[in-house]
Structure formats: C-alpha cells, structure tokens
Amino acid sequence: MFGKKRKIKKEEALNKLKNDETQRLQIEQHIAEFHVQLSSLQKKGLHNKDEWQSVLSNYKVTALTALELETIEKSGVPLTKSAYPVEFNRALTSFIQIAAQETEALLLELKNSESVAMLHHFKDELSSIKQVTLLSYIEQAKPKMNVSAIFQNAAPSLNQYSKYATTDKVESIKCKTCGAARLETDQYDVCFYCGTPLFE
Amino acid sequence: MSKKEELIQKWDVFLAKIEERFNDLLAEANENWPLVIEQLEYDSSVISNAWNGISNQVDSLQNKIDDTWDEKMDPLFGMMDEVSGAERMEQLYKGKDLDNKMSGILTEQRIKISADAGRKIYANVIAHIDLNKIHACKQCSAPLPIQIYSFVAKNIKCDACGTVNSYEPDSRIRSLEYYAMNQLAEELVISEIVREEEIGYEMWKLDARIASEKIIVDELSKELVIVRKKRINTYYNYLIENIADKATIYENQKNERLKWAEKV
Numbered sequence: 525m526f527g528k529k530r531k532i533k534k535e536e537a538l539n540k541l542k543n544d545e546t547q548r549l550q551i552e553q554h555i556a557e558f559h560v561q562l563s564s565l566q567k568k569g570l571h572n573k574d575e576w577q578s579v580l581s582n583y584k585v586t587a588l589t590a591l592e593l594e595t596i597e598k599s600g601v602p603l604t605k606s607a608y609p610v611e612f613n614r615a616l617t618s619f620i621q622i623a624a625q626e627t628e629a630l631l632l633e634l635k636n637s638e639s640v641a642m643l644h645h646f647k648d649e650l651s652s653i654k655q656v657t658l659l660s661y662i663e664q665a666k667p668k669m670n671v672s673a674i675f676q677n678a679a680p681s682l683n684q685y686s687k688y689a690t691t692d693k694v695e696s697i698k699c700k701t702c703g704a705a706r707l708e709t710d711q712y713d714v715c716f717y718c719g720t721p722l723f724e
Numbered sequence: 725m726s727k728k729e730e731l732i733q734k735w736d737v738f739l740a741k742i743e744e745r746f747n748d749l750l751a752e753a754n755e756n757w758p759l760v761i762e763q764l765e766y767d768s769s770v771i772s773n774a775w776n777g778i779s780n781q782v783d784s785l786q787n788k789i790d791d792t793w794d795e796k797m798d799p800l801f802g803m804m805d806e807v808s809g810a811e812r813m814e815q816l817y818k819g820k821d822l823d824n825k826m827s828g829i830l831t832e833q834r835i836k837i838s839a840d841a842g843r844k845i846y847a848n849v850i851a852h853i854d855l856n857k858i859h860a861c862k863q864c865s866a867p868l869p870i871q872i873y874s875f876v877a878k879n880i881k882c883d884a885c886g887t888v889n890s891y892e893p894d895s896r897i898r899s900l901e902y903y904a905m906n907q908l909a910e911e912l913v914i915s916e917i918v919r920e921e922e923i924g925y926e927m928w929k930l931d932a933r934i935a936s937e938k939i940i941v942d943e944l945s946k947e948l949v950i951v952r953k954k955r956i957n958t959y960y961n962y963l964i965e966n967i968a969d970k971a972t973i974y975e976n977q978k979n980e981r982l983k984w985a986e987k988v
Contacts, residue, residue, distance in 0.1 A: 671752040674777030675760065678770050685767035692872065692894040696862035696887050705863045705887035709879040
C-alpha cells in the first residue's frame with residue numbers, strides 16, 4: 525500500500541521535474557527566437573530595401589510619406605541608405621508590442637514559479653531592449669563620414685569672423701557740461717574744470 | 725600554424741588595417757588643407773572645425789582598437805592556456821603602441837596645419853593694415869604717438885594739449901594672438917609636445933612597484949621636467965617677444981607653468 529503511494533509520489537515528482545524542464549526550455553526558446561527576429565529586423569532595415577517593405581507590411585507599419593521624407597531630407601540630418609531610424613522605430617515598436625503580447629500569453633500557460641519569474645524579467649526588459657536596439661541601429665545606419673564631407677561641413681565657417689573685423693579708432697572723453705578734455709589716464713571721477721562726473 | 729599564432733596574425737592584420745586607414749585619412753586630409761588655408765582671410769575657425777572632424781575619425785579608429793581588444797581578442801587570448809600573462813600584455817601593447825603612434829602623428833599634424841594657417845592670416849593682416857597710419861588727437865588734431873601694431877586698448881596722452889585719447893587697435897591685429905601667435909609659438913615646441921606625450925605613455929606602461937622599472941620611471945620623470953620646462957620657456961618667450969603689449973601677463977603665466985612643470 526505504502527509502496528504504491530510512494531511510487532505515485534515519485535512519479536508525480538518526476539513529472540513535475542519534466543514539466544519544469546519543458547517550461548524552462550520553452551521560455552529559452554521563446555527568448556532566443558525573439559533575439560533572432562530582432563536581429564533579422566535590424567539587418568533588413570540596414571541592408572535590404574526590398575525586404576524592408578515586406579517587414580513594414582508584416583508589422584502593419586505605415587511607410588514614411590513623401591512629405592515626411594522631404595522634411596527629413598531638408599532638415600540636414602545625415603542621409604542614410606538604410607531605412608530611416610524613425611521608420612525603423614515604428615517597426616521596432618510594433619515588433620516589441622507583439623513580443624510583449626506573446627510573452628503575456630505564455631505567462632498565462634505557465635505555472636512553474638521559476639519559469640514565470642524568468643519570463644516576467646524578460647517582459648520587463650523589453651523596453652530597455654528596444655532603446656538599446658534603436659541606438660545601435662542609429663549608430664549603424666549613420667552614413668560613414670569621409671574626408672571630403674568633413675571639409676564640406678566645415679566650409680560654411682570659412683572667414684566667418686573676418687566679416688566682423690573692425691578697424692582701429694581713437695576716442696576721447698570730454699565733459700558733457702563744459703567740453704573740457706580728460707587730462708589724466710587715471711582720471712575716472714570728475715571734470716578738472718567744472719567738477720561734472722566724466723563717466724555718467 | 726598553431727591556434728595561438730593564428731590569433732596573433734589576426735590581431736596583426738587588424739592593426740595593420742587600422743594603421744592603413746589612418747594613413748589614408750591623413751593623406752586625403754593633407755590634400756585639402758592647403759586649399760582651405762589659401763582661402764583664409766583673418767580667422768581660422770574653418771581649420772578648427774575641419775580638424776575636429778578629422779580628429780573624430782581618428783578617435784573612432786582608436787576606439788575600434790580598444791573595443792576589438794576588449795570584446796574579441798582579449799577573451800580569446802585569455803581562453804588559451806598556452807598564452808602566458810606576459811604574452812597577453814605584449815599583444816595588448818601592440819594595440820596601445822599603435823594608438824599612441826597615431827596620437828603623436830595627429831598632434832604634430834595639428835600643430836603644423838595650425839601654424840601654416842597662422843602664417844597665412846598674419847601675412848593677410850600685415851598686407852591689409854597700414855602700419856604707418858597716423859591718428860590725430862580728438863581735441864587738438866596733433867599727431868598721436870600710436871603704435872598701430874598693438875594687441876590691447878591704450879590711453880595715450882597728447883603731447884601737444886594733454887588730452888587723454890583712447891586707442892582701440894584693429895580687431896584683425898588683436899585676433900592675431902588667437903589665430904596666429906599661439907599657433908606659431910606652438911610650432912616651435914612640436915618636438916617637446918610630442919616627447920611629453922611619449923614619456924607619459926612610456927611611464928603608463930611601466931610598473932613603479934618593480935625596482936628595475938622604478939629606475940626607468942624616475943629617469944623618465946626627470947626627463948619630463950626638463951622637456952616641459954623647455955617647452956614652456958620657448959613657447960612663452962615667443963609670445964613675450966611678439967606680443968609685447970601683453971609681456972607681463974605672459975611672463976606671469978610662464979612662471980606659474982614652470983612651477984607646475986616640477987610636479988610629476
């Protein structure tokens with residue numbers, strides 16, 4: 525009798541362990557897949573214009589309008605051959621939202637407290653992952669600055685100060701009341717002749 | 725080839741590529757500097773701005789050396805049992821040596837370009853200003869004993885009527901101090917500036933806790949004081965001589981800097 529109960533308990537414990545392990549693997553796979561997709565999103569944004577269009581439609585993101593593109597081009601920000609960061613940000617936001625929803629759904633399925641904690645941690649990290657990914661994207665998308673571009677950028681500052689050069693001049697301080705001249709270099713108080721303050 | 729040799733070769737190839745990129749960058753920039761300097765009038769702001777761009781490019785090459793070592797090479801060397809601590813340091817120093825070499829060349833280049841710009845600006849100012857111009861007293865119109873080549877405003881008493889006239893020099897002459905004189909003074913001490921950087925780097929590599937290395941550190945410290953003093957004296961003496969109006973200010977600055985030079 526006792527032997528049977530013990531056997532059942534052992535089987536239950538074994539099953540629990542198996543379940544825990546399955547859940548852990550399921551979460552690890554969920555996180556690994558997320559990172560693979562994130563990396564693919566970045567690569568498509570940076571290097572593949574054709575695939576980027578399908579990314580936009582997959583994530584139901586509106587591409588930049590002609591007016592938006594024109595505004596960016598006129599603003600003087602460095603132009604890039606990759607998808608514009610603002611557009612990448614839209615797709616990234618949608619991607620992160622989907623990942624958050626999927627994680628939420630997975631959380632409802634799981635019961636093991638350790639696995640749940642791991643998944644909660646991942647969910648909390650999503651916003652900082654988004655921030656770091658966007659920054660890294662911006663850095664990679666920036667057009668490489670070459671020497672001629674450096675000189676072109678500096679060109680508007682050529683002789684800027686020279687335009688405001690002023691020639692030399694001589695001035696003298698005279699008394700406002702009597703017109704007498706200032707006669708000593710250390711005379712900062714009053715007119716020697718009539719006593720009117722010289723510098724008021 | 726062993727895995728260790730393969731890794732060392734990989735690191736060497738990477739560093740060679742960085743150096744090649746650095747040399748290309750400076751060579752390309754060197755084609756542009758004379759064209760820009762030729763267009764200068766009385767200020768060199770454009771030179772500073774373009775220089776910042778070039779310097780940022782070099783910074784990113786230097787950061788790439790550090791990042792590649794920290795993130796890739798060092799962990800890989802660390803994982804190899806056959807790589808001793810000393811060998812690992814040797815590889816690290818290869819990167820640091822290149823970084824230091826690039827900094828030295830960059831410093832030298834910056835000083836030379838700034839001095840070339842300074843000479844051009846000085847020539848323009850002298851060509852466009854009448855150094856024999858005579859200013860008359862505002863009260864009696866008698867000619868005033870004014871030195872046109874002046875860097876500071878002055879009060880001048882008229883010899884004829886005693887009126888105090890205030891003279892404001894041409895702004896182009898005044899600004900020579902910032903756009904030409906400092907640069908020309910710095911050009912005179914290029915070798916000292918570069919040597920000071922080198923000594924700093926050599927000292928960084930040594931460990932003063934080890935007796936044999938402490939001897940070298942002490943010798944380098946003595947040399948550093950000598951080089952610094954030579955730089956300070958030469959630099960400020962040039963300014964004292966060429967900006968006579970501000971000789972006292974520069975004399976004071978020189979003395980303060982000389983006191984600082986003793987502290988290593």
